[in-house]
Amino acid sequence: MMATPLNLKELSKQEELFAPGHRMCAGCGAPIVVKMVMMAAQHPVVVANATGCLEVSTCIAENTSWKAPWIHTAFENAAATLAGAETMYRSLRKQGKLEGDIKFIAFGGDGGTADIGLQSLSGAMERGHDMTYICYDNGAYMNTGIQRSSATPFGADTTTCPVGSQNPGKLQHRKDLTRIMAAHGIPYVAQASPSHWQDLMTKVRKALDIKGPKFINIIAPCNRGWRTEMDDAIKLSRLAVETCYWPLFEIENGVTRITTMPREKKPLTDFMKPQGRFKHLFQPGNEWMLAAAQEHVDACWERLQKEQASPIRHRG
């Protein structure tokens, strides 16, 4: 089968596997990400979904947005659920009871992936299931009302680390989930952003073509939780890339490659300023927090560039 070229004209002719009419908020980043992922797939896919905004809004009361087979079972186990389906696929294929290639994709939010679902994801990756796990990272538990997750950025105001006279927002830096997944030594790990849709779709296609466990972390702005304008999702995900808060890179068989080099690295405040969740950081007395956030981003960016310069292959 010829892959559809990654240009808008050709892609617009493709059948959409993720139908409109779902109930995610207008302007939400997550369905944009999902649409891109599903459009990138050039093979039949089976999808698993962790509990979260995406799941509760796309399959309600006998209506579904999913034109591909889809399964949701709970919050912390999208990887284990999909691993089961993939194992049955292998069993039936082996026994000659099923024909044809199927690719397996899981979607989980940052909470369902980096927190409560980290164990089941780690287990599935270690076992080597042939699946692509996609985390859409909106930096909090949005479905339950903007509570902090381990992926919530430093300084952010959430409903469980609320800014108050004794608390200036989240005091911990985000867990670096992409690196944790890379440490599993799986064949493909990447970070992507819907602002760079060709990069995102190329990564998804690459992942789906590789056999074994793959992981892609994709930033997905949430206007409710980030306290932004409704049409800011793409602008903010681009700023996340340009400030190196969310660098675009891939790690293939242990070799790191930065896929988009920002022309000029913008200050982190360009990303933070438009977001109400960081508003308090721009008030007098909180300068140290802005500096600490910038310092952390700089250090991570430095390290990523060093890793690109000195590749260590751990497979292949």
Added chain:
Amino acid sequence: MTKMVAATGNEAIANAMRLAKVDVCSAYPITPATEIMQRFTSFAANGKVQTEVLLAESEHSAMSGCIGASAAGGRVATATSSQGLALMWEMLLVASGQRLPIVMAVCNRALAAPTNIGCDHSDSMGTRDCGWIQLYSETGQEAFDNMLMAFRIAENMDIRMPVMVCQDGFITSHSIANVQWVEENAAATFVGDYRQSNPLLDLKRPVSYGQLALSDLYMEYRKAHDHTMSLVPQVVREVAAEFKEISGRSYDLFESYRLDDAEIGIVVMSSAAGTTKDIIDRYRDKGIKAGLLKPRLYRPFPYEDVAQALKHLKALAVLDRADSFGASFGPLFLDIAGALSACNERPIMINKIFGLGGRDYMPEQGEHVLDELIQIAKGAPVKAAKEYIGVRG
């Protein structure tokens, strides 16, 4: 029919899984169920089964894997005990709510704290309202037979519900006893090919599993579940009748032992029923009309049939190998009392909690219970409606 062999209850379960030709087995080790998976992975490692084995990183994931595999469209089995079953709890309701015919062997074991690996029924009793069908087994032979029949019950097109096959941890799971297998071809014909229902892997007819159903729809799903459970006893009987043809062994929803003309009786599940039958024989020899009822199908509980079998007794003791803490009765007692509540004539009932955390059930305990029932039947007042037996002070 095959010849008798000496086997543990766990070996019996592993063999039933082999004969049922499961497509996927997803599990995690825990005492005393571990041996089941050790034996089964050895079948897989030696080409004796075609099964793909998913060795999960926890029981939560093991059951999640069973759910994904079962929804995908094939035969699935697993095994666990105690803490493992407790960790699965959330997913048990998803398995039954999504109507997936997963078969799970449970080696009954106590729950922490304090930590204990001995037998009691707290683990599976804690899951009795999770929408699964539950069968309890007295011996390794029964565990084997129940396990084979479980696939037929679970996969019945009118049922499509997961089934738990329980046996007593260590007492039968690890004891070597006589077991008779079913011949391979007969077993294959009996269990039959797996029939799919809305398989996730069907690309021509994509389905969505796991929707959100709010207050406008949720209750209808629950009512449908309850209705389906009401169809189970009939299917359990039909499957047992077919099983008898290939094995020569008969099963019903429960076993009545010298109960028809009895005046006093004991209700007890699983291995303790064997000991109790011996005691009853001895009391019968003394001219005392004692009998026993051993539940086999515990969920759904065949209330009416159980009530019919017990209502003529003068006094009845229910022996629970688990407790429902806080001045309440044991779970089995509550079900028996519920079953008899609609009868005009019914026995006076007492509840004994026994054998927790692997404490041995000794014949004297059963004898004391029968002695007490003799007195109650003669009109003596009940001293304690619920009491722990075989326990210090």
